[in-house]
Amino acid sequence: MSPENRSAKDRILDAANRLFYSEGIRAVSVDAIAAKAGITKKTLYYHFKSKDDLITAYLTSRDQPNLALFRTWFDNAEGKLADKVEAIFSNLSQSARHPKWKGCGFLRTAAELANMPGHPAMKVGAAHKKKFEAWLCEEFQDHETKNPGELARHVVLLMDGAFSTVLVHQDPEYLVSAGRAARAMVAEAS
Template sequence: MPSPAKPARERIIDAANRLFYREGIRAVSVDAVAEKAGVTKKTLYYHFKSKDDLITAYLTARDQPNLAQFEAWFDAAEGNVADKVEAIFIALAKSSRHPKWRGCGFLRTAAELANMPGHPAMTVGAAHKKKFEAWLTERLVEAHVPQPEATARQIVLLLDGAFSIMLVHRDPAYVEEAGRAARALLSGAQSGHSPTIS
C-alpha cells in the first residue's frame, strides 16, 4: 500500500524549507509556499497565522536536524577533540560544494531580518546558535580543554565567520582554513600554549 500523504502542516513547512532556503525569505511569497505544498492559501493560513509565523516554523524545523548533523560529523571523526572539531569544518566544506548548498539558513534569515531584532525567528536563530555552543562546550569539558566556554565561543566565531565569508566568495577553502584555525586553537589550549595558526 502507498504511504499516506503527509499532513498539510508538514507539507507547508517542507515547502517553506525548500523555497526559503533556496531563494530567501523576502523573495518567496506565501502563495508560492502554498502552491509548492499543494494546499490553498486558506489552508496555509489555518496552520500559520502570518508569513512571520511560517518563517519561524521554518527555522524551528531546521534546528534539530542541523544540530544532529554537526554532532554526527564530530562523532564520526577519529582522533582527539581537535581532530573532531576540525572534521566539522571539513565536512561543511564538502557540503558547500553541492550546487544546492546556500549557506547557513539561520544566518541568512538573520541578515534579512536585521532591522527586526524582535522577530520571533531571530529568537529561534539565536537559540539554535546557543544550543550548538552549549553542545560544543560539553564536548570540550569532556576532553578537559581549559576554559571550555571561551574556547567554544571562539570556535563558533570561526564557524559562523566561515559561513559568512562563503556567502561572499563561495570558496570552500575558507571553511577548511577556519577548520585549521580551530584545530590550532584547541591544540594550543590543550598544550597550554598560545596557538600558532599556519
C-alpha cells in the first residue's frame, strides 16, 4: 500500500514510531509528528486526544512485532534451548550495529517517564516486558528446566541490562556477552 493510501491514523502512528524512537518522546513535538505524517495537527488530535495517548499507541504498536521477532529468532536458532536463548541476544547484537538502532523503545520511554509511574505508556511497557518474561517461562517449562520463572526473570535482567550498557558504551558486544551468560544459565538449568 502506498503511503498516500494509508489512513491518517496509520501515517500518524508511523511518524510517531520513527520520531519517538529516533529522538525520544520528550524531544518530539506533536507539530513535528503531524508534519512527518503529512496531516494537520487538528487531524492528529482527531485520532489521538493527547500526546500521551499517542505515546501509548506508539508503544502498543511495537509490542507484538517485537515479541514476534524474538520468537522468530528463538524458533529459527539451531541447537538446544540454551543456544536458542543465546540466539536472541546474538540477533539483538546484530540489530544494535545498525546506525539507526537506539536501544529498547520500551526502556527508553520508561526512562523518560520515570517520574510518571501511572502514565498509560508505562503500563504498556511493563506489560510488554512481562509478556516476554512469561513467554520465556513457558519455553523453559516446556523444556523442563529448573526454576523456569526465576530463570526467565534472570534472562530478562540480562537483556535489559545489556540494552542499557550498549547505549552507554555504544558497543553491541555487551549483548553478545549477555547472551553467553544467558546461555550458561539456561544450560545449567536444563
